[in-house]
Amino acid sequence: MNQSSKRQMQTPRNLRADAARVIIAVIDQGQSMGQALPKAQSAYHDGRDKGLLAEICYGVMRQLPQLDTQIRRQLSQPLNGKKRLLHGLLLAGLYQLKHTRVPPHAVVAESVNACVALRAPGLKGLVNGVLRSLERDLDQLKSEQFDAEPVQTLHPGWLLKRLKSAYPDQWTQIVSANNAQPPLWLRNNASQQSREQALQRLAEAGVEARAEGNGDAILLPVPCDVTSLPGFNEGALSVQDLSAQHSAHLLQAQPQERVLDVCAAPGGKTCHILERQPELAEMVAVDLEPRRLERVQQNLDRIGLRATLHAGDASRPEAWWDGQRFDRILLDAPCSATGVIRRNPDSKWLRRDADIAQLAKLQSAILAAIWPLLKPGGTLLYATCSVLPEENVGQIKAFLKDTPDAMLSPIDQQDTVAKPGWQLLPDAQAGDGFYYARLVKQA
Numbered sequence: 001m002n003q004s005s006k007r008q009m010q011t012p013r014n015l016r017a018d019a020a021r022v023i024i025a026v027i028d029q030g031q032s033m034g035q036a037l038p039k040a041q042s043a044y045h046d047g048r049d050k051g052l053l054a055e056i057c058y059g060v061m062r063q064l065p066q067l068d069t070q071i072r073r074q075l076s077q078p079l080n081g082k083k084r085l086l087h088g089l090l091l092a093g094l095y096q097l098k099h100t101r102v103p104p105h106a107v108v109a110e111s112v113n114a115c116v117a118l119r120a121p122g123l124k125g126l127v128n129g130v131l132r133s134l135e136r137d138l139d140q141l142k143s144e145q146f147d148a149e150p151v152q153t154l155h156p157g158w159l160l161k162r163l164k165s166a167y168p169d170q171w172t173q174i175v176s177a178n179n180a181q182p183p184l185w186l187r188n189n190a191s192q193q194s195r196e197q198a199l200q201r202l203a204e205a206g207v208e209a210r211a212e213g214n215g216d217a218i219l220l221p222v223p224c225d226v227t228s229l230p231g232f233n234e235g236a237l238s239v240q241d242l243s244a245q246h247s248a249h250l251l252q253a254q255p256q257e258r259v260l261d262v263c264a265a266p267g268g269k270t271c272h273i274l275e276r277q278p279e280l281a282e283m284v285a286v287d288l289e290p291r292r293l294e295r296v297q298q299n300l301d302r303i304g305l306r307a308t309l310h311a312g313d314a315s316r317p318e319a320w321w322d323g324q325r326f327d328r329i330l331l332d333a334p335c336s337a338t339g340v341i342r343r344n345p346d347s348k349w350l351r352r353d354a355d356i357a358q359l360a361k362l363q364s365a366i367l368a369a370i371w372p373l374l375k376p377g378g379t380l381l382y383a384t385c386s387v388l389p390e391e392n393v394g395q396i397k398a399f400l401k402d403t404p405d406a407m408l409s410p411i412d413q414q415d416t417v418a419k420p421g422w423q424l425l426p427d428a429q430a431g432d433g434f435y436y437a438r439l440v441k442q443a
């Protein structure tokens with residue numbers, strides 16, 4: 001038995017203590033929620049506990065600077081070193097008081113109990129005192145206006161600067177969409193059922209749902225456990241944001257074509273392309289991370305689809321490419337994910353300004369390395385879930401300038417060589433922030 005299992009046997013399991021550990025792992029140790037949260041959730045069997053743990057941790061990430069400011073004011077000295085987890089516990093406590101329906105007495109009692117699980121029973125009094133004092137001032141805390149813009153807007157200063165410069169008229173809209181809870185979007189599998197049939201089955205199961213746009217997207221206004229939806233386990237439905245669902249429609253794969261999906265994991269777009277065009281000659285999906293590629297296989301298995309998977313670096317195709325060119329390529333490039341902050345609020349605190357130039361460099365290296373894999377006459381769809389021009393319009397403009405056989409295939413009338421691509425901004429009622437540019441190789 002390892003040290004951490006021994007420790008867990010000696011101390012009672014406490015959901016607030018686990019939330020504190022996840023929060024501190026993200027804000028102090030730079031782990032993503034995607035790494036830290038599933039590990040913590042695996043200790044719970046009840047879906048409601050898993051859900052509450054996720055709600056608290058994601059909520060704290062969304063509201064972090066305001067919660068942090070309001071807690072620090074209560075402390076005569078910061079909780080550092082061995083006491084640091086208690087700071088995470090107070091962040092979780094204040095989030096619950098301000099933003100959830102958990103009764104305040106339960107928030108305080110559970111947080112005080114968590115001190116034992118966090119091996120700090122001597123700090124029960126401090127946690128009790130701070131949370132009770134915050135509870136007394138709750139109305140004032142909820143409506144407080146903060147002088148510092150990063151605290152008021154819940155965004156780091158470097159990102160605000162970039163958003164203001166790129167979107168002088170829309171940045172406040174972007175910021176408020178980033179701070180909202182994202183809607184739950186499903187993708188209907190057109191090879192198994194029509195969207196109308198899907199809506200009928202959902203209605204029969206008592207699930208409120210509506211279709212949006214001309215594609216496969218279905219909006220669930222009330223989030224639920226998707227695995228219990230009719231057809232989900234058989235692959236008739238998948239979870240995928242509305243904006244991400246444009247990729248298969250824009251790529252327009254045809255029967256007997258060879259298609260490459262670069263940077264494919266966890267495979268949402270690979271599966272959608274196959275659902276819309278089941279008669280491909282071959283679908284090849286590549287991702288750098290072998291463990292993430294396992295997720296692609298799991299998604300393919302659930303839906304009953306097949307693809308050839310390679311773990312490899314997209315900027316070095318010589319290591320995995322068999323030399324046969326592709327008719328269509330989807331390049332869903334690694335990016336800042338600034339279009340999906342509402343789904344990954346931890347990214348606001350994990351990313352740094354300097355990452356953007358590094359990412360833009362990687363994107364242009366991948367584009368240049370992948371372009372030779374496209375047949376003459378073939379189509380490459382470049383996609384990111386970023387809203388930053390350096391990764392999107394700037395990237396494609398430079399590529400078109402440097403690549404004589406690359407031509408823009410406009411997505412709409414605004415998509416021109418002077419300002420190539422289609423930039424979607426996050427919308428509280430609709431899709432994530434996304435960018436698409438479609439390029440054709442001259443025959």
Ligand SMILES: C[S@@+](CC[C@H](N)C(=O)[O-])C[C@H]1O[C@@H](n2cnc3c(N)ncnc32)[C@H](O)[C@@H]1O
Nearest residue numbers: 263264265266267268269287288313314332334
């Ligand atoms: C935005 S995600 C892709 C999402 C995916 N297309 C989907 O729809 O489910 C970006 C992916 O790029 C992968 N990646 C990052 N750098 C890479 C590289 N140099 N070569 C190949 N894949 C890379 C990451 O592992 C990650 O899975």
